[in-house]
Amino acid sequence: MTPLERIQEHFSTQIIEVHAFRGDETAVIRPSSLRPMAKFLKETPELDFNFLMDLTAVDHLFYAGGRVQKEFRFEVVYHFFSLKFNHRIRLKVLVDEKSPEVDTLVDFWPAANWYEREVWDMFGIRFKGHPNLKRMLMYEEFKGHALRKDYPFNKRQPLIGPKDV
Amino acid sequence: MGINFFTSKLNDALGWARKFSIFQYPFVTACCGMEYMSTAAAHYDVDRFGAGFPRFSPRQSDVLFVVGTISQKMAPVLKMVHDQMCEPKWVVAFGVCTCTGGFYDNYATLQGIDTIIPVDIYIPGCPPRPENVLDGLMKLQEKIKKGEQSRTLYDPRTKKGRPAEFQGGYTVEGHIKHIESLS
Numbered sequence: 001m002t003p004l005e006r007i008q009e010h011f012s013t014q015i016i017e018v019h020a021f022r023g024d025e026t027a028v029i030r031p032s033s034l035r036p037m038a039k040f041l042k043e044t045p046e047l048d049f050n051f052l053m054d055l056t057a058v059d060h061l062f063y064a065g066g067r068v069q070k071e072f073r074f075e076v077v078y079h080f081f082s083l084k085f086n087h088r089i090r091l092k093v094l095v096d097e098k099s100p101e102v103d104t105l106v107d108f109w110p111a112a113n114w115y116e117r118e119v120w121d122m123f124g125i126r127f128k129g130h131p132n133l134k135r136m137l138m139y140e141e142f143k144g145h146a147l148r149k150d151y152p153f154n155k156r157q158p159l160i161g162p163k164d165v
Numbered sequence: 166m167g168i169n170f171f172t173s174k175l176n177d178a179l180g181w182a183r184k185f186s187i188f189q190y191p192f193v194t195a196c197c198g199m200e201y202m203s204t205a206a207a208h209y210d211v212d213r214f215g216a217g218f219p220r221f222s223p224r225q226s227d228v229l230f231v232v233g234t235i236s237q238k239m240a241p242v243l244k245m246v247h248d249q250m251c252e253p254k255w256v257v258a259f260g261v262c263t264c265t266g267g268f269y270d271n272y273a274t275l276q277g278i279d280t281i282i283p284v285d286i287y288i289p290g291c292p293p294r295p296e297n298v299l300d301g302l303m304k305l306q307e308k309i310k311k312g313e314q315s316r317t318l319y320d321p322r323t324k325k326g327r328p329a330e331f332q333g334g335y336t337v338e339g340h341i342k343h344i345e346s347l348s
Contacts, residue, residue: 137273138238138272138273139237139238146272146273151272153271153272154270155272156237156272156276157237157272158237158240158275158280159237159238159240159241160240160241160244160281161240161275161280161281162280162320162321162322
């Protein structure tokens with residue numbers, strides 16, 4: 001039984017979509033089912049996902065041929081790995097534009113701390129319950145979120161020096 | 166046996182002395198650092214030009230080597246290091262990122278260090294070869310000998326204060342032209 005089959009069995013109603021490509025298994029879910037599912041992945045002995053490998057986000061604003069996506073503009077992507085069983089799973093959490101917020105996973109995987117700060121910095125997605133949600137890469141004076149697709153690519157916000165470079 | 170004379174201006178003697186005792190401050194932030202190290206090590210050997218002694222205190226150094234991409238977040242630090250250096254001081258922009266921002270034309274990168282501190286020698290390249298660096302170093306020595314120092318910043322509105330090859334950011338043609346003008 002693969003990890004994906006196991007969580008499908010357990011959370012059948014909460015999973016929107018699944019796909020697998022050459023053994024890379026993915027489940028697409030809503031923010032409300034993230035924490036129960038993460039707890040399940042971490043604490044089930046047969047799964048034992050003890051390693052958060054990556055946490056990032058995708059902005060689908062102009063995805064699919066220039067069509068502006070308003071509903072579920074963002075996807076927060078989690079990659080989990082089990083050192084014991086050498087298996088992986090990917091979770092994609094759909095986040096809408098109006099309230100870009102998901103729950104934090106810092107208490108399950110401390111590695112999520114800086115990843116979540118980075119996603120907040122670059123995409124402006126808030127993580128509810130994060131102990132220290134402030135910018136990771138950019139400076140506090142920076143306005144906006146640089147990796148959002150509607151951030152102008154030629155906009156500069158220098159700390160010192162000429163302002164309109 | 167006659168009397169031997171040696172006449173010169175004091176400034177010439179000072180310039181000559183300074184050009185062979187360059188205490189450099191290596192402000193190394195990125196991949197250009199590898200090329201900087203290779204230039205400094207035995208094979209290319211900047212010690213032949215009297216520049217073999219890096220000082221890691223800005224107060225004791227004469228030349229600021231800015232080696233590698235400078236981000237907007239790093240810019241105030243670079244400015245402070247430059248302000249802490251004693252006169253006379255010179256600045257070398259090492260690599261195209263420091264000259265114009267290079268291909269990092271994005272939200273995070275300073276578009277040329279000459280927008281915040283005056284630059285004496287531009288050494289473009291990604292990264293520049295050690296020969297290119299030594300050539301720049303020799304040109305810097307000429308400047309030091311003559312007692313010349315750059316005092317102006319680049320102004321992006323008037324496009325003044327930067328070699329014409331770098332106007333409007335990095336171009337391949339401009340780069341080739343600059344390399345040809347060096348030889």
